[in-house]
Every structure is written in C-alpha cells, then in structure tokens.
Amino acid sequence: MCCCVCETGGEQERDWAAVAAIQCRLDREGGTKLFTDLVMSSKNDKIFHESIQLAICLLEGGNTEIQNSFYKLMMGDNKSEKFFKVLHDRMKEAQMDIKATVSVNVGEMTHKANEKELEAGGHPLLVQGQSIAPVMGASALPTQPAEEQREVEAEMGPAVTIMKPILRFLQLLCENHNNDLQNNKTNYNLVCETLQFLDIMCGSTTGGLGLLGLYINESNVHLIIQTLETLTEYCQGPCQENQTCIVTHESNGIDIITALILNDISPLCRYRMEMVLQLKVPWVTCFYLNTVWRNRYFL
Numbered sequence: 280m281c282c283c284v285c286e287t288g289g290e291q292e293r294d295w296a297a298v299a300a301i302q303c304r305l306d307r308e309g310g311t312k313l314f315t316d317l318v319m320s321s322k323n324d325k326i327f328h329e330s331i332q333l334a335i336c337l338l339e340g341g342n343t344e345i346q347n348s349f350y351k352l353m354m355g356d357n358k359s360e361k362f363f364k365v366l367h368d369r370m371k372e373a374q375m376d377i378k379a380t381v382s383v384n385v386g387e388m389t390h391k392a393n394e395k396e397l398e399a400g401g402h403p404l405l406v407q408g409q410s411i412a413p414v415m416g417a418s419a420l421p422t423q424p425a426e427e428q429r430e431v432e433a434e435m436g437p438a439v440t441i442m443k444p445i446l447r448f449l450q451l452l453c454e455n456h457n458n459d460l461q462n463n464k465t466n467y468n469l470v471c472e473t474l475q476f477l478d479i480m481c482g483s484t485t486g487g488l489g490l491l492g493l494y495i496n497e498s499n500v501h502l503i504i505q506t507l508e509t510l511t512e513y514c515q516g517p518c519q520e521n522q523t524c525i526v527t528h529e530s531n532g533i534d535i536i537t538a539l540i541l542n543d544i545s546p547l548c549r550y551r552m553e554m555v556l557q558l559k560v561p562w563v564t565c566f567y568l569n570t571v572w573r574n575r576y577f578l
Contacts, residue, residue, distance in 0.1 A: 331441075
C-alpha cells in the first residue's frame, strides 16, 4: 500500500488528503515504529533499503503527523542515539567507499585528458604536472558521447547508492521547517556528515574544486542534487544553528557552493546540459541563500 502512495503520478495529480490518510493509517498500525526498529536492528542491506523506502512513503508530502510520531519514538528509550548512529555509520561507509574507488594515476589522467582535448582541436584541460586529487569518473573524457561515458565511468557501489534514499528521508524529516527534527540533539551530527559527503563527492578534500568536471558525472549528479536538497532543508526556517554549522565546518560549504555556481562542470555540460542546469538551478542557489544570505555570521 505504501508503494501506491509513493508511485502515483506527479505531485499535481496526487490527492494529498487521501495520501495523508493512508500514511496516518499506516502510522497508527505501527508503520513508523516498524521502520525505526528495522533500521536499528537489521544488518541486511535489502531490508535496510526497503525500511528507508517505507519511511519515505510515510513522510512524502510533508506529513507533520508522521514527523511528530517519529520524534516521539526517538525521544523514548534513548532510541535517537541508536537510530542516528546507524545513519551516521552508513554515511561514513559511503565516504570511505568514494575515497577508495576514485584513485587514479595523476600523470595518466593528465595525459589522457589533454590528448582527447587536443584531438578535438581544443586546449589542454590540465597542465602537465598539475597536482589533482583522486577523481571520480576520471576516465570520462570531454569528447566522449554519453553512451561511451556511461561505459567507462566508475559505478557507485551499494554503500554510496543507498545514500540517495537516506538523504531523501532526512530531507523529509525536516520538511515544513520542523524545528524539533532540524535541531535533534545526538552525538552524531548528520548535518556535518552530509556536508562532508558533498565535499568528498565534489573533490574539495583533495584540492580539486577547480576541476569539478572530473568529479561530477552522469552517474552521480542526481546524488549530488539530492545532497544539496537535504542540506537546504536542514537550513530552512531559517535554522541558524544548522546554517552556522555548515558555513563554519572545515569542509567549507560556501567554497563548495561557490565552485558549483561558477565552474562549467565540463565535460558533463557538453552533452547533458540539462543535468548541469538541474544541479545549478535552483538547488545551489537555494542552498546558498539559506546558508549565507540568512546567516548573521556573514553579516
């Protein structure tokens, strides 16, 4: 039944009153408690994934009753620490997986990128000897069509792909500027971990922010967009504590956002400009406005 809630047509076609009634019925029958218990207790990746999907179905549309039900569950029996530790550990695992799979030989990457660019009659993308960090999708070269790039891009492992539903779930938890859940105090700061995840995806931990196009590709752009959507929801309200957390964190969220706005994100922009525009507008701008413009730290 929950799948029907999530997979009906576009939002304009949904009867949100009917959706909310189904969600609340599922909550009364123990749906919210079920997914929290499964997330905390199950070691099976498939069960974990389906549990997060159930949570998304229950929260879709900004159901405040489900948010409040979840909050009450978290406040009882010290469940909050255990629940958010699971998500925190998943985020850490994803970060380590990305770091472990994006390593390339710098000299080889420089040579290949310049060779392909020169064949196309352009200028070298990289200066020989320029130091760049491990690059995701490094074999994706500027002159390749989308079909070829999909073949050579490093596929994201399950530890990374599970991040998209996790981040969507966290976004929905904070929907409607839910202050209790935006400021949920545990020993696991998921705001910082989400920012750190974006940081690693964009390569800034290795000094590669000026070379975003070597990190952002067709296979991971939607995950980056979801990360921006979640960070935006953390900050809306405004939630100044989360805003300050993001702008003062060592990952430097403002540098990441500035780079996303100003850089071309090539070669992706050459054959999937709609993806680049979806990344830059509106989420980058929205996130920027919700962190810098509203934060007194910068005023």
